[in-house]
Amino acid sequence: xxxxxxxxxxxxxxxxxxxxxxxxxxxxxxxxxxxxxxxxxxxxxxxxxxxxxxxxxxxxxxxxxxxxxxxxxxxxxxxxxxxxxxxxxxxxxxxxxxxxxxxxxxxxxxxxxxxxxxxxxxxxxxxxxxxxxxxxxxxxxxxxxxxxxxxxxxxxxxxxxxxxxxxxxxxxxxxxxxxxxxxxxxxxxxxxxxxxxxxxxxxxxxxxxx
Ligand SMILES: *[C@@H]1O[C@H](CO)[C@@H](O)[C@H](O)[C@H]1NC(C)=O
Ligand SMILES: *[C@@H]1O[C@H](CO)[C@@H](O)[C@H](O)[C@H]1NC(C)=O
Ligand SMILES: *[C@@H]1O[C@H](CO)[C@@H](O)[C@H](O)[C@H]1NC(C)=O
Ligand SMILES: [Cu+2]
Ligand SMILES: [Zn+2]
Numbered sequence: 525x526x527x528x529x530x531x532x533x534x535x536x537x538x539x540x541x542x543x544x545x546x547x548x549x550x551x552x553x554x555x556x557x558x559x560x561x562x563x564x565x566x567x568x569x570x571x572x573x574x575x576x577x578x579x580x581x582x583x584x585x586x587x588x589x590x591x592x593x594x595x596x597x598x599x600x601x602x603x604x605x606x607x608x609x610x611x612x613x614x615x616x617x618x619x620x621x622x623x624x625x626x627x628x629x630x631x632x633x634x635x636x637x638x639x640x641x642x643x644x645x646x647x648x649x650x651x652x653x654x655x656x657x658x659x660x661x662x663x664x665x666x667x668x669x670x671x672x673x674x675x676x677x678x679x680x681x682x683x684x685x686x687x688x689x690x691x692x693x694x695x696x697x698x699x700x701x702x703x704x705x706x707x708x709x710x711x712x713x714x715x716x717x718x719x720x721x722x723x724x725x726x727x728x729x730x731x732x733x734x
Pocket of ligand 5: 592609616617618626628629682683684
């Protein structure tokens with residue numbers, strides 16, 4: 525009886541762990557403005573891993589355009605109501621590769637004469653899971669180049685002085701899952717390993733009773 529229970533518990537643990545690992549964690553933002561249209565998709569293969577960002581936009585002016593995750597998914601006043609750059613650490617604005625940067629600092633989109641862009645890159649700071657998930661927040665495309673905190677304008681260390689907001693969208697879930705994985709980040713992983721430990725102990729007890 526004990527052995528049966530232990531086997532069932534082991535299966536349940538392995539099955540739920542496998543489910544968590546197999547699923548690609550995905551999010552999408554439909555981005556639009558008076559001229560710009562397109563989408564941005566975010567893919568994270570597992571909790572704690574880097575996020576791959578694919579940007580497919582058209583209707584842009586040639587040149588560099590600041591591209592950020594802003595705090596809010598609030599479109600009540602267009603892109604203006606999305607708040608500032610998502611910056612939970614309250615640090616200075618920077619480049620995506622800087623150690624000191626806003627979480628939302630994704631740099632510039634470098635658009636060619638076609639006005640279209642289709643690029644995929646990987647960011648090591650943003651995440652779709654845990655307490656700092658970017659889901660529900662905003663994606664904003666700016667009129668001008670983000671100076672990455674290096675300009676001499678007073679806004680340089682706050683916004684990169686990237687000018688107006690020409691397009692934006694809200695980041696939403698795009699995975700077929702009933703429960704969002706690793707919502708609590710590290711704690712979920714810890715809970716999984718604890719339940720595996722419990723099963724191992726149960727198996728050990730069951731075999732020593734027989
Ligand atoms: C995103 O935009 C591209 C280019 O317009 C389009 O081909 C693609 O179907 C869009 N993706 C989704 C999920 O709508
Ligand atoms: C312009 O960028 C688009 C999208 O990134 C790309 O498909 C196209 O080949 C580029 N065109 C030129 C002329 O570089
Ligand atoms: C600093 O600002 C001035 C005035 O706006 C500008 O002319 C100059 O090129 C800027 N210098 C740098 C290094 O960005
Ligand atoms: Cu911005
Ligand atoms: Zn910033």
